[in-house]
Amino acid sequence: MPDFDLLVVGGGPGGYVAAIRAAQRGLRVGLVEKERPGGVCLNWGCIPTKAMLRSAEIFQTIKDAADFGIHADNVRFDFAAVRQRKDGIVKELTDGVGGLLKANGVTLIEGHARFTGSTTVEVFEAGQSPVFPGGPRYAAAPTATAVRTVSAADVIIATGSVPALLPVPGAELPGVITSDGAFGLTEVPARLVVIGGSAVGAEWASLFATFGSEVTVVEMQDRLVPLEDKEIGVALGRSFGKRGISVLTGSTVTGIARAEGALRVGVGGPKARQIDADVVLVGVGRRPNTAELGLDLAGIATDARGFIPVDGQLRTGVEHVYAIGDVTGKALLAHVASHQGLTAADVIAGYDAHIDYAVIPAATFTHPEIASVGLTEDAARAVGHEVITAKFPFSALGRAKTFGETEGFVKIVAGARHQEVLGVHIIGPSASDLIAEGALAISLEATLEELADTIHAHPTFGEIGMEAALTGLGLPVHIAPPRKR
CATH class of the missing domain: 3.50.50.60 (FAD/NAD(P)-binding domain)
Incomplete structure (x- = not known):
């Protein structure tokens, strides 16, 4: 036995x-x-x-x-x-x-x-x-x-x-760390280079920038968090820039060397350069x-x-x-x-159980937060959907105004014919909590009309899904209607 x-x-x-x-x-x-x-x-x-x-x-x-x-x-x-x-x-x-x-x-x-x-x-x-x-x-x-x-x-x-370890010269040098090694830092680095602008790298960049580090993010793709909807990545890059975080997209690290008491990071891309850092954090995947x-x-x-x-x-x-x-x-x-x-x-144990990967919410805890579920606009079009998109900014939301966090928006991707929700993408306050409604909407095959007709408590962040759905229906209440052509 x-x-x-x-x-x-x-x-x-x-x-x-x-x-x-x-x-x-x-x-x-x-x-x-x-x-x-x-x-x-x-x-x-x-x-x-x-x-x-x-x-x-x-x-x-x-x-x-x-x-x-x-x-x-x-x-x-x-x-x-x-x-x-x-x-x-x-x-x-x-x-x-x-x-x-x-x-x-x-x-x-x-x-x-x-x-x-x-x-x-x-x-x-x-x-x-x-x-x-x-x-x-x-x-x-x-x-x-x-x-x-x-x-x-x-x-x-x-x-x-x-x-994942970085396959470039100098990746083994002291001071070059992974996300695991970041927890071993006893001081906030004065200068930090983050290699990789996906969720892990973006979170560490956001954290250390808040604590006063001079942060540079090097990302190979054309935007941060490249797995997210394109508009989300662009918005995060713009937000990082306002906070003084340098973002180098379309760029790769060619090597790391010790020079003049610093880690000198070679960056190739649209503008080749060298960046000195006290710590280099590798966040290129797992x-x-x-x-x-x-x-x-x-x-x-x-x-x-x-x-x-x-x-x-x-x-x-x-x-x-x-x-x-x-x-x-x-x-x-x-x-x-x-x-x-x-x-x-x-x-x-003998039960007939299965797992559905079609509806998987994800969250990135940068400032502002990012969360998403379902198809991006580009992905929906790529698989043959005719889509409409609906957006609503946090700047027009009462709760966001009172909370002092108005950066960002919600974007809903829906089918053009039946207006079924195909994807929800959020950048802004409490995005990681708000995405649950999007996941439920996709799981239940909800439409924009059903989201709009659901009474949401006021004033809350949760209202933004309802407001975005109203916008998608061409019936916005708290933002100006689109101009008629």
Whole structure:
């Protein structure tokens, strides 16, 4: 008899959720985790960055307090205290995950798992790995011997991803860090170059600029956050420029060298240049964390990028082996990993569960925030939709005026014939919270008329979806109607 009905390898937002759901379904569950429960999201990603971004937001609000009739003198920040608060939040949440696993009867096994067969693993003592110079990542200790062997009827691989390393000369120099390594900074760098203007890079750029760094963002594409709707990326670039953040789009880093006590970053593009920095932060994407897992011994194949292919129920090509989260390459988002975990656990427990990737909201916690769900305008046209777009600015929203945050807009992409909502794209205050209505609208195949006819509380940020829908119908109330030709 195997040790467990289900063994989950990796305790991130996909793995621990899968373990809890499977235990609730009556399975005997083991979970192997080499760090603290919670994975990248709780320890090195979603939660700690948002904790620090909140500190930056409060700092900026206090500096701008005179605009609200409040006067505060000698405003300063304590970066050590910012980091301490972040650490406290992370510990509280990771401890909470550990408590939930215990409360649901999941057996937590500390260490690094390595397959010896499709449903058997050896667990090694975890040691810090030298292959992740940007931050603390762990693999099997180089000289470790197996602590124990574990078998299960089914296995879920949930080992997540790690920051991608930059393949340019000088990327290994001290002071060149990944997003993981940013948490190890004990001081705010005076000069920071961020390589990559997608969500991760843009968030760190926004944070350190608020704390006083001179920030330059180098992005290969023609705009920031290039996966977002084009108008969103353009708007963020304009906002960054107003805040003094230098944005170099259509540019690449050709090399990094130590010169005159600084890191000299060579940038190629429309205007080749060299930029001196104290810290260079690489935020160019992530790669699957499958190192030293022994996937070949389990017969598990990966694609050209190293991700594990899965079907709609998260099955790999090996019977009784499933994969969830970033390691599948579907959508590298914590909430997607969690839903995949729930689906895989239910399938293993005998339920007919599936996951739908058509409606996945995403949020970027810059200032202003960005959030989106569904198709961009260009993507909708590319797949054959005739579309109309509806926009409404936060500057015309009462709640935004009173809140003092009027930058940005909501853009709805809808079908031209039936006016069904195909995508919602937001840049502005509380975008990450507002996007839930857009996700629900797409899931329920709502139309602009249905959004417009839904009574929204006033004055709230949430009204902006209704106002945008009215605009799309040609019936705007709080902005001027379009000019008749």
